[in-house]
Amino acid sequence: MTETSHTVAPRQERVDATQIRAVAERLIAQVERVIVGKREVIEQIVVALLCEGHVLIEDVPGIGKTMLARAMATALGGQFGRVQFTPDLLPTDITGSLVFDPRTTEFVYREGPIITNVLLADEINRAGPRTQAALLEAMEERQVSVERQRIMLPRPFFVLATQNPVELEGTFPLPEAQLDRFFLRTAIGYPGREDERRMLRRFRADQPLATVEPVTNPEEILALIAQVRHVYIGEVVETYLLDLVRRTRDHEQLELGASPRAALALARAAQATAAVAGRDFCLPDDVRALAPVVLSHRLVPTAQADLRGVDTAQIVAAIIADTPVPAEEPEPGAKVPAPPANGATEPAGER
Numbered sequence: 001m002t003e004t005s006h007t008v009a010p011r012q013e014r015v016d017a018t019q020i021r022a023v024a025e026r027l028i029a030q031v032e033r034v035i036v037g038k039r040e041v042i043e044q045i046v047v048a049l050l051c052e053g054h055v056l057i058e059d060v061p062g063i064g065k066t067m068l069a070r071a072m073a074t075a076l077g078g079q080f081g082r083v084q085f086t087p088d089l090l091p092t093d094i095t096g097s098l099v100f101d102p103r104t105t106e107f108v109y110r111e112g113p114i115i116t117n118v119l120l121a122d123e124i125n126r127a128g129p130r131t132q133a134a135l136l137e138a139m140e141e142r143q144v145s146v147e148r149q150r151i152m153l154p155r156p157f158f159v160l161a162t163q164n165p166v167e168l169e170g171t172f173p174l175p176e177a178q179l180d181r182f183f184l185r186t187a188i189g190y191p192g193r194e195d196e197r198r199m200l201r202r203f204r205a206d207q208p209l210a211t212v213e214p215v216t217n218p219e220e221i222l223a224l225i226a227q228v229r230h231v232y233i234g235e236v237v238e239t240y241l242l243d244l245v246r247r248t249r250d251h252e253q254l255e256l257g258a259s260p261r262a263a264l265a266l267a268r269a270a271q272a273t274a275a276v277a278g279r280d281f282c283l284p285d286d287v288r289a290l291a292p293v294v295l296s297h298r299l300v301p302t303a304q305a306d307l308r309g310v311d312t313a314q315i316v317a318a319i320i321a322d323t324p325v326p327a328e329e330p331e332p333g334a335k336v337p338a339p340p341a342n343g344a345t346e347p348a349g350e351r
Contacts, residue, residue, distance in 0.1 A: 014280065015227045020050070021278035023224060026215035030075035034067050034208045035188070037195030043276060044186050044293055045072065045160070049221065050228045050272040053183020053265065054139050054159040056124075056297065060166055063188045069120040069160045070209060076221060077214035078117030078156070085127035087172075091134035095144040096151070109146060114138055117154055117218055121161040125171040132174065135159070136181050156221050176256065176300055183265055184290070185297035224275075231271035232281040236326045241266055241287050247319045248299055253310060256300035266294045284325045292316050 024046050031042050045068070048055045057065050066082070073080030083094055096112030113119065114135070121135060138144050142153050161182070163174075179185075191199060202208055233241075241263065249257030258266075269290040274282045292313055299312040 015230050015232075015275065017231075017275050017278050017280040020224050020227060020275040023216050023220065024050075024276040027072070027075050030212050030215055031068065031071045033211055034071040035064050036199045036202070037191045038064075038188055041186055041188050042068070044184060044290070047269055047272040047276060047290065048183045049076075049156065049158055050225055050275065051183060051265070051268040052156060052158075052225055053268070054161065054181070056161050056163065056179070056182040056185040057188060058163045058165050058185060059187045059189065061164060063190070065160070065162045065188065066120060066122070067209060068188070069118060071212050072158075072160075073116075073118035074209070074212045075215050076117060076156075077217040079115075079154070080118050080120070081113035081116035082120040082122060083113050084122045085124050085131070087126060087128060089127045089131050091131050092146070094131065095134055095138070095146055098147055098149075109149060109151065112144070114144060115151070115153065117156055117158060119157075119159045121159055123164060123171075124161040125163050125173055128172055132172065132178065135161075136178055139181055154218070156218055156225065176298070179297050180259060180261060182297065184269070184293040186293045228268070228272050228275050231274050231279075233267060233271065234281065237270070237282045237284055237287060238267075240284050240323070240326050241270065243323050244287065244291055244319060245295075247323060248295065248316070251315060251319065253302055253305040253315055254299050254312070255302045258295050258298055262295055262298045266291060269294050288320055288325070291320055 024043075027046055028039065028042050032039065035042060045055055049072075059065060069082070070080055083089070092112070094112050094114050096110050096115065098107040099110045100106075101108045124132065124135070134144070138153060138157075139159055142155070142157055144151050144153065190196075245258045245263045245266065248254055251257065266287060270282045270286040273286040273290055274280070277286075296311075296313040296316045299315065301310060301312055301315065305315070
């Protein structure tokens with residue numbers, strides 16, 4: 001009989017959570033020059049970046065999706081590309097193609113907009129399935145296929161895809177298997193009244209995007225990504241995460257629960273959230289904070305729930321509310337960040 005072990009893998013090298021927090025704060029501060037009053041959304045995107053994941057933003061036009069992507073690319077010190085998806089867009093319009101060079105009498109590869117660090121895939125659901133599949137291959141495999149050639153993408157490679165949830169005519173909805181490729185799904189939402197007033201005054205006479213400066217570089221981000229993988233997840237937090245995921249599979253209002261890929265994504269999101277908060281260990285609050293945006297787009301409601309207008313975000317919120325939160329003590333010698341200065345709000349999980 002095979003004996004099953006329930007012990008957690010031994011902790012690996014120490015993580016410089018102070019450095020990760022400092023870089024994350026610099027990135028957030030630069031993006032907040034352009035996107036006003038949306039720190040939580042910006043933090044979610046930074047978390048996805050540190051996990052080498054991709055983000056789907058479902059929101060109405062004019063909210064600032066393009067501005068956010070451009071500001072993030074500038075702050076990263078990397079390249080930025082944008083593709084406006086339309087029904088007649090071809091896969092080669094994204095990946096690039098082979099072009100005949102009469103000087104050498106050979107076909108040479110001409111790069112497409114996907115050869116970049118940050119790619120804005122605007123209205124991804126307006127393109128046909130073949131074009132969507134070309135992008136999703138690049139997202140998952142970090143490469144593109146052109147004829148018989150494989151071209152590796154630069155790292156970090158980060159996709160911000162958008163969908164308009166209001167206008168659905170002439171669109172090709174992403175199937176569940178493709179939605180599962182996105183690390184998280186979020187929405188920017190309308191700004192509050194005072195935030196919108198600040199935005200009006202800031203944009204009235206100036207273009208804040210011109211004030212965004214590079215505060216890091218792709219090489220440093222890759223080093224931070226490697227460190228985030230070593231943030232400690234204790235057995236208590238791990239069990240709590242698995243409880244949340246498994247409850248989605250047995251929920252009466254869900255036809256399809258969270259996949260193992262979703263569980264892994266949630267674990268990595270918790271690690272990055274802890275690191276951005278300046279800790280090298282995870283708390284249950286790190287799992288709770290990201291579970292709605294990491295899990296909801298990966299679930300399929302039953303027909304009855306759909307008819308009653310119950311969406312997956314509500315179901316995930318109910319599961320989180322019904323699942324007991326354990327008390328997790330940091331590992332001896334773990335790094336606990338100092339309280340924020342100047343009365344700043346504490347990151348989630350530090351209260």
